[in-house]
Amino acid sequence: MLAGIVTALVGFTSSFAVVLAGLRATGATPEQAASGLLALTAVIGLGIVLLALRYRIPVTLSWSTPGAALLAGAAIPAGGWPAAVGAFMVTGVLIAxxxxxxxxxxxxxxxxxxxxxxxxxxxxxxxxxAPFQSIGTIPLLVLPVILVWLVSSAIAPKWAVPLALVAALVVIGLQLTLDGTVIEASSLAPSLALTLPVLDPAAVIGIALPLYVVTMASQNLPGVAVLSSFGYRAPWRSALAVTGVGTAAVAPFGGHAVNLAALSAALSAGEGAGADRDRRWIAALTAGITYLVLAGVSGALVVVVGAAPAGLVEAVAGLALIGTMATAVTSSFSEATGRMSGAVTFLLAASGLSVLGIGGAFWALVGGLVVRAALERDALPARKR
Incomplete structure (x- = not known):
């Protein structure tokens, strides 16, 4: 049970700031972003409980943190937030x-x-x-957060980002106190905001397809591998049905993507969840229940984070993603025969390019495939042999 609680706490606190940043970047108001976080947290909890009770294995779910990061680097689609919501719904259909x-x-x-x-x-x-750029603008606020993250990374790596978040919340609290800002208690309650989705072709190509690819490649497939490494066979079709339908269901409320947990999955599936492998599903069940509890406090967290000085929340989100980026960069250039296509893909994605209203993530993948076909085609048959 303790392993399940830790799974949910680490999964939620280590990346919810990234989710908020991604939703806001695609046009969500603070209320709509809060609604998205609440809907995602609730459906993740329900999905975990359903799968754990049905299959009696420690399968856990999460939101797509890489997908949220992709959204944070995207531009608001021409159709605005409703078009982004429509793209989220398409992503759910594709996953299912x-x-x-x-x-x-x-x-x-x-x-x-x-x-x-x-x-x-x-x-x-x-x-x-963002964390390092913030040193030049809000050094007294961001340096304590970076210091806590650095020390925690050396002592307790899995708690580094949650502890950095706690440090940020302390900094925000002190800043609000000094400014004399008062937060109304009524604003702390979670609430849902419904948005009617709009199917915009540019948003589907520029948001839904890259979101689908990065969620499958960086979350669902590794999630299956993590469970397999502990001797469990993931219920692939059922898990994708639950996460795909769940994504489509929460899209009108602002949720972007739900998937199999990858990194945090090891907390419930590993030996830390008990010596008896046949009972580790209880850890997943506990994680699901904990997510449902966290859904109830998500509104308060969003209000506090929304009152943060400009740049502080982005700094925490950046710290949360450094490890993911390091892994992604290593994988991008691990094969000598694919380094040129990897470099072009990386640069296009980082450039912020937008053509015909379609964001850089899509063009990065297209560009990488073109370079791979043009320059690296001779290496492909040799590698297959």
């Missing part, structure tokens, strides 16, 4: 179809892994620069 249609899953698996990682690394770069 991947579980139902085998060839679609095989098609996703054929996307070169180093290109998907290069796209993710390029999207993450501007966010990971």
């Amino acid at each position: 179809l991947t579980g139902a249609i085998p060839w679609l899953g095989r098609l996703v698996a054929r996307i070169p892994q180093h290109l998907a990682q290069a796209m993710l690394a390029g999207v993450l770069l501007p966010l990971c620069l």
Whole structure:
């Protein structure tokens, strides 16, 4: 049970600031972003409880942190927030179809892994620069947070980002006290804001497709691998059905994507959840219940974070993503034969390019595939042999 509580706390606190940043970047108001966080947290909790009770294995879910980072680097679509919501809904449909249609899953698996990682690394770069850029603008506020993150990374790595978040909340509290700001208690309650989705072609291509690819490549496929490493077979079709339908269901309320947990999955599936492998599903069940509890306090966190000085929340989000970016960069250039296509994909994704209203993440993947076909095609048959 303790392992399950830790799973939910680490999963939630280590990246909810990234989710808020991503939703705000695609046009959500503070109320709509708060609604999205609440809806995501609730459906994750319900999905974990459902899968844990049905399959009796420690399968856990999370929101797509890489997907939220992708959104944070994107521009507001021409159709505004409703178009972004429509793109989230399409992402959910694609995830569900991947579980139902085998060839679609095989098609996703054929996307070169180093290109998907290069796209993710390029999207993450501007966010990971935020903590260090903030040193020049709000040094007295951000330096204590960075120091806590650094010390925690050396002593208790899995708690580094949650402790940095606690430090940021303390800094925000002190700043609000000095400014004499009063937060109304009524504003702390969680609430949902419904947005009617709009299917905009540019948003579908520029947001839904990259969000789908990065969620599958960086979350769902690694999530299956993590469970397999502990001797569990993930219920692939059921998990994608639950996460896909869950994503589509919460999209009108601002949720962007739900998926199998990857890194945090090890907390419930590993030995820390008990010596008896057949009872570790209880850790997943506890994680689901904890997520439902966290959904109730999400509104208060959003209000406090919303009152933060400009740049502080982005700094925390950047710290949360440094490890992910380091892994993505390493994977992007791990193979000598794919470094040129990886470099082009990375640079296009980091450039902030937008053509025909379609963001850089999509063009980065297209550019990488073109370079791979043009310059690295001779290496492909040799590697297959």
